[in-house]
Ligand SMILES: Nc1ncnc2c1ncn2[C@@H]1O[C@H](COP(=O)(O)OP(=O)(O)OP(=O)(O)O)[C@@H](O)[C@H]1O
C-alpha cells in the first residue's frame with residue numbers, strides 16, 4: 001500500500017509535481033495520464049528515488065521511502081522495478097545476460113563483477129523469457145531485437161528483481177500498435193497473476209482506459225482526476241489535457257485492446273534443457 005502525501009518536486013522556479021496526495025492499495029494497475037510536461041515522469045521517478053522530492057512523503061507499508069539511504073534504498077529499488085520507454089538494455093550483451101542483470105541487487109558486487117550467476121538464476125531468467133514468449137532470443141545481442149522484443153526483455157529483467165511494484169514510464173511510446181498490445185498484455189498479466197502493483201505513465205488515453213482499473217490524470221504537476229476509466233468523461237478529459245474546443249480523443253489513441261488470455265504456462269523441462277546446454 002502506497003500513501004503519498006503532499007509530494008512536490010521543484011526544478012528551480014519550475015514546479016514539476018505540485019502537492020500531490022493519493023494512496024494505492026497493493027495489486028492495483030494504475031495509469032497516469034496527462035500532457036507532456038504534466039509531471040508524470042517526475043512522479044514515477046520520485047517513487048523509486050531516481051529523483052528526490054522537494055517536499056512530502058511516500059510511505060510504502062510502514063516504510064518512509066523519502067528518507068531511505070544506502071542499503072535500505074538499494075533494497076527499495078530492488079522491490080520497485082522500473083521499465084522505460086527506451087528499454088535501457090545493454091545492446092551488445094546477449095538477452096540472457098541483460099535479464100540476469102535484474103539480479104544484481106540480489107547479490108554482492110564482487111560476485112556480480114565476476115559474472116557468476118547461479119544455475120537457478122539462469123533457469124529463472126529463461127523461464128521469464130518463456131513467459132514473455134521470447135525465449136528463442138536468449139543468446140542474441142539485445143541491440144539486434146525489435147523494439148517490442150527489447151521491451152519484453154526489459155520486463156523479464158524486471159521480473160528477475162522479484163519486485164513488489166513495477167513502475168513503467170511510457171513503456172509503449174516507441175512501439176507499433178501490435179507490439180504495444182503485447183507489452184501491455186504482459187504488464188496486465190503480471191499485475192493480475194502475480195499481484196504486483198503496476199503504475200504506468202501512458203500517453204494514450206485509450207490504452208489507459210483499456211488496461212488500468214484506476215487512472216490518475218495530471219495537469220501542471222497536480223492530480224486533477226483520480227478514478228476508474230468509466231468516470232473519464234469528455235469534460236474530465238478536457239480538464240486533464242487542456243480545454244481546447246477541438247480536442248480529439250483520437251489524438252491520444254493507439255487503438256489497442258487487451259487480451260485477457262493468460263500467457264502460456266512456462267515449460268520447466270525446456271528451461272532445464274536450455275540451462276544445461278549453457
Ligand atoms: N531534471 C530536470 N530539470 C529541470 N526541469 C525538469 C527536469 N525534469 C523535469 N523537468 C520539468 O518538470 C516538468 C515535468 O516534467 P516531466 O518529465 O515529469 O513531465 P511528463 O509528464 O513526464 O512529460 P512527458 O509526457 O513529455 O514525458 C516539465 O516542465 C519539465 O521540463
Ligand SMILES: [Mg+2]
Pocket residue numbers: 040041042169201
Ligand atoms: Mg515523461
